[in-house]
Structures are given as C-alpha cells and as structure tokens.
Amino acid sequence: MDQQTVRPARTPARPGGSSDRTGDALAPLLEKLQRIGQLSDDDGAAVRAWPVRLQNARAGSYLLREGQQPRECCLIVEGHAFRSKLTGLGNRQIVSFHMPGDIVDLQHLELRGADHNVQALDEIVVAWIPLDAIRATLEAQPAVARALWRDSLIDGSIFREWILNVGRRDARMRIAHLLCELIYRRGGGRAAHPQQRFALPMSQEQIADATALTPVHVNRMLQHLEAEKLIERERRNFRIRDWAALCSVADFDPAYLHLE
Amino acid sequence: MDQQTVRPARTPARPGGSSDRTGDALAPLLEKLQRIGQLSDDDGAAVRAWPVRLQNARAGSYLLREGQQPRECCLIVEGHAFRSKLTGLGNRQIVSFHMPGDIVDLQHLELRGADHNVQALDEIVVAWIPLDAIRATLEAQPAVARALWRDSLIDGSIFREWILNVGRRDARMRIAHLLCELIYRRGGGRAAHPQQRFALPMSQEQIADATALTPVHVNRMLQHLEAEKLIERERRNFRIRDWAALCSVADFDPAYLHLE
DNA sequence: CGCCGCTTTGACATTGCTCAAAGGATGTGG
C-alpha cells in the first residue's frame, strides 16, 4: 500500500558493509546510468568495483552541510533526500529532491566547497563513494564519464524548470507541477500507474520550501486541488484522480527531465 | 565610460570568417577555461583548432529556440545573451545571463532537444562550434573535458542560487543580488572596481523576468536602492555607491560562483 | 519631425503571508 516510500532494510546496513551488500547498493545507480548512457560490461564492472561505505540516517539528518569539502560523493540507495540553501535571514529554499540511484553531490568531483545542504527526507540508506575512485574510473571508462556528465546536465535542466516554476507559476500550479515531476520521476520516465496511490516522503512544510510558499498556503492549495477532483489525499497518501488534468493545470511537459 | 558593454566590432565579422578572426573569437573562451581548468599547450591548440562559424546578431534575436536540436554550440564572443523559458500562459522567466567566453548551450553535447530559448541581450557576436568537433576534443584532451564539465557544474550552482533568489528573497534583495552577481562576474571573480560606472545591457523588463517581478516593481525597487544611497543610476548606467552595503542588502556571498 | 521602445507614476486589486490557535496522529514512559 506504500508504493513510493522504499523502506530502509530491516537489517540495518553495516557501515563499511561486505561486498555483497555493496553490490546491492550500487544497483540503482547502475540501472540509471545504463538508462541514460549505455555502459559496456567493463564500464559496469568498474562502477561495481567502487569501494562504498554504507550509512543509515534518519529523516532530517544532514548528509552534507554548506561549506564542507567532502572527499566522497553521496549516493542514495534507499529512501529520499533533498538539497537546500538558506538565505542570510534564515529562509530555506529546497532546490531538489532525490531518490535511489541519484548521486546527490556529484559536483564535488570538480567544485571545492559545498554551496548547499543535503538532508535525508525519510529514513535513508546512502553509499559514500570516494571521489578518487570515481575520478580514476572517469579516465579509464569514458562512457561512465559521459553518463555522469549527462546526469549532471539533466540536473541543470531540472534546476532551470524550478526557477520557472518558483518564479512564474502561481501557488496552485507550482504544487501541481511538483507533484507531476515527482510522479513522473518515480516511474523513471513514463508516468507509471498515475492512478495508483502512493505516499509522498515530504511534509507540507518541505513542499512549501520547494515551491517557495508557506506551509499554510500549501495546505490550502492541496485542498483546492482536492476540491477540483484532481487528487485524493489523506495526510501524505495521495492518489491522482485525473492525471491529464493535473498535468494541464501544472503546465507540465516532461521534456525537461530528458528521460526520452 | 562604458565599462560593461563590449561593443560589437566596427567591422562586422563575416559569417564563416577567416582563421585569424577565428582565433580572436575563441580567445575569451580559452581565457575562461584556462582560469577554471589549467590547460596544457596541446589542450589550447585543440580548442583553437575548432572550426567556428561567426555570426552577428542584433538585440533580441533568437540564437536558439526551445525544442530545436542543434548540432552546434553557441559561444559568445562579444555582447551578452540570456536564456529563458516560458510558461504555458506565456509568462517568461529568464534563467541566466551570459557574457563573452560563455558557451550558452553546452548541454547539447549530451541532451537532445533544447529545453529553453537563448536570445541576444544587446548587439552580439557569437561563434558556432560543431558539437562533433567538441566531442572529438573531449576524447583526445581530457583536461578540456574536465574544464567544460566544471563549467557546467558552476552553471548548475548558479541555477541553485537563482532558485533561492527568486524563491526566498524579497524584491529589493533579489534585484540587489542580481546586480552583485553581474558586477562580480564582470570582474571574473573579485568585484573589480565596484565604484566604476557601467552600463547594464538589459532593460528593466528583462531584470523583471530574471527576478520574477514585474517591470513596474523593478523600477520602484531600483529607485528605492537609489534613495538608500546604495547605487546611482540614470537609465541603464549605474554606479555602485556602497559595494559592501549592497552586498549585505543582497545577502550576496560569491562562493556559489566558484571562481575561487 | 514623429514614431517607438523604454521608463516612470498613480490608483487600485489580489495573492499569498503572518500570527495564533486548535485538531490529529504517533510514540514514549509510567
């Protein structure tokens, strides 16, 4: 009944877990790279050889703080995360949401200090991958480098859409657009089973921080979407009643996700 | 007296210009790559060998439209450009400004359809570089690949800051922040001569589209900044009267530009 | 000279925010 939220494994991953667990950990990443870049067996093997360090974290805990200079990249294995920035006055803006298979701070391959925070959205399992291991692979396996570059370019495209969303759509459209994006990405392209019920991993306050609204207004707009019979909802459990209409309200065109 | 705007050459570049003009065209790019990535002589030579096609364009003309599938990248040689997206209702959001040395659509190395428009801000000279030429260089010269990747990661960082700017700062801060960014980037890091007068290449309507405000409100906020004695202004000509205070009002921290 | 695009001003409308408090879940310790 809970389609969306991938629960952390019952048996908590041991930090520095054994190699079979490690293989599991990289599976969602490999699947994604396969999808966006076509890797050879050698490429896949090189990625699988990355020495990952597993970590469990609870909802809200920081995986990375602004200003840190990490020497590892953070790959999401299970659960969800978000990246955020703070205004000098303390206002928070969430700039992206992430799901299993996403490397959340790939930019540290080239950029020094983190310019934003990364936090767990729900209970989460992440795999830390040494930057040096990735760099070594990039030289030996150009296809991996291309796939990762492509991934970060898609990231950029999503950021541009978010600037548009936050800047030029009204509250109702913003929220609808975010819903569409999350549902679409959950399906890995092709809004899979838009009718099914699912649980969003984020609170209304986090939706507010992603759409640049207040939690109060998010609440009202969700009720509005419900009254329009576009969605059904009960706490964080959603069902889309009219996917086409929701997309239209949201002004949602998935081209920017570049999932083909 | 016009520090900011680089005037298009008096002698208009011929499309498909001769090789000496071509060398000039790539100079700002090489300088930038040098700064962010340390290229060897070979690397530089490979870039200089790119067969560019020069084009003059007047303010407002489109260099690229959403949905197109370009086979060339667009490098700015002189003048300025901006990228924008449109809402289904026709509201425009500018997502970035660009200056000489910027490749404005590097993402087409990996991504198919353009997800946004690119337009000239003022009179401009651009160099079109075949994607295949760039791809060939990426394989042969990994340092060039790294520098370009790094550049696109910085792009992403700027997008994140814009999401924050548009999402969580008020109108006055947004505009001040945009001013700070433009001045800082003009100096290539280190806000060079913040006291000097300069002309912004964009209209107040374009500032509005970049900050997600209306032109009317931009006008009022500029007057407000002037009344606070932070800036001096007469049409598009500006002088910063108090750089430190402006940065503070703007909540501006240049770390996100990653210029070190 | 006269058009045109940009900037500026004014009056008014509205979206979304603030503040405050109440209602529900869920979990924990006694």
Next chain:
DNA sequence: CCACATCCTTTGAGCAATGTCAAAGCGGCG
C-alpha cells in the same frame, strides 16, 4: 493502557508585498 509530548496538519482573521491597468514622460533614431 493511559497521559503526555511532539510533530504535522488544518482553520481563521487581518495584513503586506507585489501585481494590474492605464497613462504620461522621455530619448533615440529614421
């Protein structure tokens, strides 16, 4: 198994920032 704390969601009333509409200035250019 209850009592309570906590975290989220929901509601209400009033307000502020920003948008809308309309028109007037003002510079530059053909």
